Amino acid sequence: MRRAGDWPFPKAPLRLSGPARLLAGSEPTQTMTTHNSTSLQTPGWGQELRATFGIAGPLAAANLLQMLTYAVDVIFIARLGEQELAGSALAVALFGLVLWALTGLTGAVAPLIAEALGERAPALRAVRRSVRMALWLAVIAGIGGMGLCLLLDPIMRVSGQQPEIITFANQYNIVIIFSMVPMLLAAVLRNFVSALGRPIFATAITGLGIFVNAGANYAFIFGELGAPELGLAGAAVATIITAFFTLGAYVAAIRFDRRLHRYHVLGRLWSPDWARLRQIVRVGTPIALTITAEAGIFGAAAFLMGRFGAAELAGHTVALQLAALAFQVPFGVGQAAAIRVGYFYGARDPVGVQRAGWVALAIGTGFMVFTAGLMVLFPKLLLTIYVDPAAPANAALVAFALQYLALAAIFQLADGVQAVAAGALRGLQDTSVPMWIAIFSYWVPGIGVSIGLGFFTPLEGTGVWIGLATGLFFAAVLLIWRWWRRDALGLTRS
Secondary structure (H helix, E strand, C coil), X not given: CCCHHHCCCCCCCCCCCHHHHHHHCCCEEEEEXXXXXXXXXXXXXXXXXXXXXXXXXXXXXXXXXXXXXXXXXXXXXXXXXXXXXHHHHHHHHHHHHHHHHHHHHHCCHHHHHHHHHHHHCCCHHHHHHHHXXXXXXXXXXXXHHHHHHCCHHHHHHHCCCCHHHHXXXXXXXXXXXXXXXXXXXXXXXXXXXXXXXXCHHHHHHHHHHHHHHHHHHHHHHHCCCCCCCCCHHHHHHHHHHHHHHHHHHHHHHHHHCHHXXXXXXXXXXXXXXXXXXXXXXXXXXXXXXXXXHHHHHHHHHHHHHHCCCHHHHHHHHHHHHHHHHHHHHHHHHHHHHHHHHHHHHHCCCHHHHHHHHHHHHHHHHHHHHXXXXXXXXXXXXXHCCCCCCCCHHHHHHHXXXXXXXXHHHHHHHHHHHHHHHXXXXXXXXXXXXXXXXXXXXXXXXXXXXXXXXXXXXXXXXXXXXXXXXXXXHHHHHHHXXXXXXXXXXXXXXX
């Protein structure tokens, strides 16, 4: 028997509550009409600002906590020795790239959920089917990603890595790949709870995961708390345990939260919806390729920096880590933009789309202005997060890192703008052209300037960083232009 919430059209004027109320805003100022003649209202600029903060804040915090989770792994593995740390770093380089790309693929479910809520909240059936097919895709893509990670050994041998490091990398890689599927499943559920107005769950669960990860690392690396002493493999076991804990925590949150449980997203998991699966793949594949293009240029930059010397590479790594730390906030704002814009896209509200996108861009850009100022005014203070600037042994590293931080302050703005603009366009389910913009920006002017200035001028490492900034500025300008022209390009619904 069909439940009332499953009817495709409401029988009475829609009264927003729960997630729809969070998405639409609570103090509307401008009326707009959906395709089913249901009266909704567009939030004002101040409401939009508060609503975006309500989603972006917890997501940005979760992103920062996720980085702390990785830092915990490094802290424990470093106690085993340099070769173990180097081996795990090589394995994580490939594993992290594949995982990040596949998270982008399955993450296409977020704007689809938001679109369904904007179209006819609460849209129980549409949301449920989108999440179900995203979970299917997480399993299928995760198994394929595990296979890709098994290519680590030939990649290391072709690139001429030391035999001892190859041994440790393989030892770590063969275990950690089993965390990929639960990580992707958890990422899908994170998108669901965030789109349904519960992003704080992502923050809380990621924060708890840090303690689980630290305890599991301590137990399985060193054989404490009754666990076997597994060394480097124990760190990978800790990652698997943390992944399943995170997945279980999301399942529990969905089960015991009334707003989330009413969608029954974990029911009838065996029932396919091939059209919905194709839609997620269509929207998500360009996102995955965009992530690969962006991550690829920073990976290539590391190889270029390695040609100049160990101190240059070390300084580059520290400066880039600080830039990556700051990037987690506009990245979270971009995720919120995809949800907010996606909601108004589904509601056929171009004014709401406009406000959601520009508010998110203002938040992301404003934060990056702040972090750029910190990098210019207090660079040594920031470096203390990773190294001791006063130690004589770090003198060369710190000197190079200070040079690169000055350039990082410049490209912070472009990095924030391109991240949020890409998120806003994803809310319109516009991902193919932004993918080509990213590939062109990073791999033509970006890597071109890096090689030209790095190897054919005295700038060396500074030239490589100028190239990175150039690629980001090209991406930011082109993505903003496309967002500005969204109506003329036919990206919005009337």
